[in-house]
Amino acid sequence: MYKSLIASFSFLLMISCAEKKSDKNFVLTGNIKGLKKGTLYIQRVKDTVLVAIDTITINGDSHFASEFDLESPEMLYLFLDRGVTNSLDNNIPFFAEKGKMNIETTLDFFTADAKITGSKNQELYDEYKKVVSRYVDQNLDLAEKKFKAFQNKKEDEVLKIDEEQKGVQKRKYLYTTNFAVNHGDYEVAPYVTLAEIYDINLKYLDTIQKRMSPKVAQSLYGKKLNAYIAERKKQGQ
Known part of the structure; x- marks a missing residue:
């Protein structure tokens, strides 16, 4: 019984250590089905132009994650640099707010297929x-x-x-x-x-x-x- 309790405690400890909590107030996760290689930029409007907040390199795994501090709810943009081909379908606006958000979409219809969750705005x-x-x-x-x-x-x-x-x-x-x-x-x-x-x-x-x-x-x-x-x-x- 004692050994069983120790084993259970050790397992829970391992799980808690593995689940790293972010010290940032905004976390964005997502998946772009079909994307094998490319670069994602999270952008915001500053002085009428888009500037990058974070850069994410996709190489094999289509899932992505980003975290940073957000002072106030704000319209941000997930921009995909496809690398090889140019496309007008490469920028997803999303209304970011403190907490966790998720964006699921596809490579073929990057903007049109976007499903955004986690934000009331x-x-x-x-x-x-x-x-x-x-x-x-x-x-x-x-x-x-x-x-x-x-x-x-x-x-x-x-x-x-x-x-x-x-x-x-x-x-x-x-x-x-x-x-x-x-x-x-x-x-x-x-x-x-x-x-x-x-x-x-x-x-x-x-x-x-x-x-x-x-x-x-x-x-x-x-x-x-x-x-x-x-x-x-x-x-x-």
Whole structure:
């Protein structure tokens, strides 16, 4: 019995030693099915350009991991350097927040197949993109129709389609505003405001600003939104 207890204790000790706990507040893991060789870069936007936070070399094993300290929830980017071929499908945006996140995808459809888990902001952003994509598709369809009407010199039809496009844009702005107002407890609210509707009327920006929680107001994007609104008011816009 005693020997059995010692053996069990030794086994548990080995397990605990093997499970190394990270001293960083953000851990990203993932797998890119089909990738045998390449380089991954985790990037962030700094002064309007993407800069690398971490570099991961893939050589045989398609799994990857990275850890670093994250001061505030932030939109980061997982960029794949394929080495041999160039592709537009090489950058996955993900809304990072403190804790553990995971990205599962494939080499063939790197962006389209991406499944991102572990972030509430990412979950909400996915919900937002799903709805907004409908407005984007509608606008593309209208743009195609307008081009054909322009080629056929149908000026009245071009003007009509212009008005339809304005309606689509208005609905997109309204949805984004409501989304930001309804999710003021999450950093995704000021992010989509700055990224999608920065030029909206100030009264709507004021409403979004007032609905941000104190925590979100002190986040990276919360501070940027506050500064942006202050600057617009200063300029009388």
